[in-house]
Amino acid sequence: MKLFLKFDYTTVCNRVIEEQLKMFNxxxxxxxxxxxxxxxxxxxxxxxxxxxxxxxxxxxxxxDSKKIMVQKIKDVIRDMVxxxxxxxxxxxxxxxxxxxxxxxxxxxxxxSEVTYTSIENYVILQKIEYTKTLLVKQDLSLTEIAxxxxxxxxxxxxxxxxxxxxxxxxxxxxxVAKRKESHLQ
Amino acid sequence: MKIALADDxxxxxxxxxxxxxxxxxxxxVSTFKDGIELMHYLEQAENELPDLLFLxxxxxxxxxxxxxxxxxxNSRLKDLVIAIYSTSSSEEDVEHTFVLGANIYIKKPNxxxxxxxxLSEVVTTNWQYITSGLNKxxxxxxx
Numbered sequence: 001m002k003l004f005l006k007f008d009y010t011t012v013c014n015r016v017i018e019e020q021l022k023m024f025n026x027x028x029x030x031x032x033x034x035x036x037x038x039x040x041x042x043x044x045x046x047x048x049x050x051x052x053x054x055x056x057x058x059x060x061x062x063x064d065s066k067k068i069m070v071q072k073i074k075d076v077i078r079d080m081v082x083x084x085x086x087x088x089x090x091x092x093x094x095x096x097x098x099x100x101x102x103x104x105x106x107x108x109x110x111x112s113e114v115t116y117t118s119i120e121n122y123v124i125l126q127k128i129e130y131t132k133t134l135l136v137k138q139d140l141s142l143t144e145i146a147x148x149x150x151x152x153x154x155x156x157x158x159x160x161x162x163x164x165x166x167x168x169x170x171x172x173x174x175x176v177a178k179r180k181e182s183h184l185q
Numbered sequence: 186m187k188i189a190l191a192d193d194x195x196x197x198x199x200x201x202x203x204x205x206x207x208x209x210x211x212x213x214v215s216t217f218k219d220g221i222e223l224m225h226y227l228e229q230a231e232n233e234l235p236d237l238l239f240l241x242x243x244x245x246x247x248x249x250x251x252x253x254x255x256x257x258x259n260s261r262l263k264d265l266v267i268a269i270y271s272t273s274s275s276e277e278d279v280e281h282t283f284v285l286g287a288n289i290y291i292k293k294p295n296x297x298x299x300x301x302x303x304l305s306e307v308v309t310t311n312w313q314y315i316t317s318g319l320n321k322x323x324x325x326x327x328x
Contacts, residue, residue, distance in 0.1 A: 009318070058318070074317060115316070116210055116309045125313055132323040166290075166327030171280070175325065178284045 002183060006137065016057050024050050034071065070114045072100055073107055074122070081126045081149070092123055128164045131157065135169060136176055142169050186212045186308060189235035191223040191252065192270065193244045197293065201239070201270075204301045210308045220247025224255055227262055234265060237311050239291075242271040242278065250282065257286040266311055266321065279327060288324040303328050 010033060017036070021028050024046065027039040042050075051061045062068050076099050080092070093104040096119070100107060111119050127149055134140045134148070146157040161169050188205060192198050198216045205214045215235070217223040223240075224247065226232055238256075240249035249269060256262045268289035269282045279290050289307055294300045306328060314324055 116312060122313070125310075125319075126317075129319050129323065133320065136323065165325055167283075167325060172325060175280060175283045176323075178280075179286070182284065 013059065016059065017054070020050065020054050020057075023053070026050070033075065066110060066114055069100075069102075069107070070111055073111055073119065076100065077119070077123055077126055081123070081130055092119065124160060124164055128161055131161060131169070132172065135173055186210060186237065186312070187233060187235045188212050188214045188237050188239070188308075189217065189223070189226075190214065190239040190241075190270065191217040191220060191244065191249070192239070192241040193219050194241070197241070200297060200300060201304075204297065204304050207301060208305050208308060210305075210312065212308070219244045220249065220252045223247075224252060227256070228259070230261070234262070236315065237266050237268060237308070239268045239270040240287075242269060242273060242282075250285065253282065253285050253287060264321070266314070266324065268307060283325055288321070289326045289328070291328045 014030070014033070017030075021036070026042060026046075029037045029039060031037050047061065054060065062071055073096060076096055077092075080095060093108075096107055097104045108119050111117075111122070115122065117125075130149065131142075131145050134145050135142070140148070142158060143154045146154040149157070151157040151160075158169055161172075165172065167175075190198060190201050192201070195218075198218070202214050202216065205212050215226075217226060227234070240252055242249040249271070253267060253269075256265060256267065263286075266289070267287045268291055269278075269287045270291050270293060271278065272293050274292040282290060289311075291303055291307065294303055307326065310326055313319065314321060
């Protein structure tokens with residue numbers, strides 16, 4: 001028998017972190033997603049142990065301040081893409097610099113330096129990834145997705161999908177469906 | 186990033202390694218001259234697994250498709266990111282390998298600059314999947 005699971009990324013991460021922090025007896029307060037304030041001093045050895053323990057879950061501490069800023073940019077982009085329907089449409093550059101209180105060229109250079117890609121490309125990647133998820137999990141049509149993600153037309157989304165992945169949305173759907181089929185056999 | 190390539194063509198292995206040396210992303214490349222040698226390495230539990238594995242399709246002794254099937258059937262190896270690296274660009278090969286679980290399909294470029302560009306795109310995309318927790322099941326890229 002095959003079971004297909006759906007994950008809530010945020011809940012999973014928060015629950016893991018909560019359990020891990022408790023296991024280490026750290027007094028803490030969660031200040032934002034992926035941001036924890038420790039209320040008591042801990043030694044660097046404890047932190048190292050904590051880090052190797054959470055690494056089993058694919059989570060790790062970010063030390064570098066550049067990396068922290070990049071992570072913040074990624075979080076804002078992710079929120080922006082996921083909640084597009086509730087937002088007033090503004091340009092990504094304006095939205096990011098307002099949210100993070102830095103000018104865009106600073107953020108943009110920093111981002112490229114750390115991630116080897118540009119903010120623009122990253123936004124497109126996130127949108128296309130979200131499109132894939134919606135195609136697979138929610139069975140939305142490409143037209144519905146284009147509307148949801150604020151594309152000017154379904155042709156625009158379709159073209160961006162092809163440019164980013166090298167395959168068309170329908171080929172993507174067909175491949176995923178065939179994979180499922182062969183797993184079920 | 187740890188990269189592995191299985192390809193029976195010595196020149197292809199050479200250019201591949203050279204191209205990686207010139208990319209911005211730091212990498213360590215290991216090469217294997219056929220499918221048997223590759224699988225022998227991967228199946229030893231003490232050996233480090235690559236972050237990205239490139240498979241040529243037509244190899245003597247054991248083909249890329251056969252390696253791909255063995256990898257997907259092995260619980261320790263099945264989550265490896267796999268790029269098919271082939272001279273063929275037939276739609277059947279592309280779709281068949283994607284359905285079998287490959288993530289990336291690259292038609293071998295015939296000049297070095299193009300090769301560098303393609304590999305750079307593969308590596309940076311893979312990097313985003315690793316560092317941004319994207320869903321690898323949806324990772325399909327054709328170049």
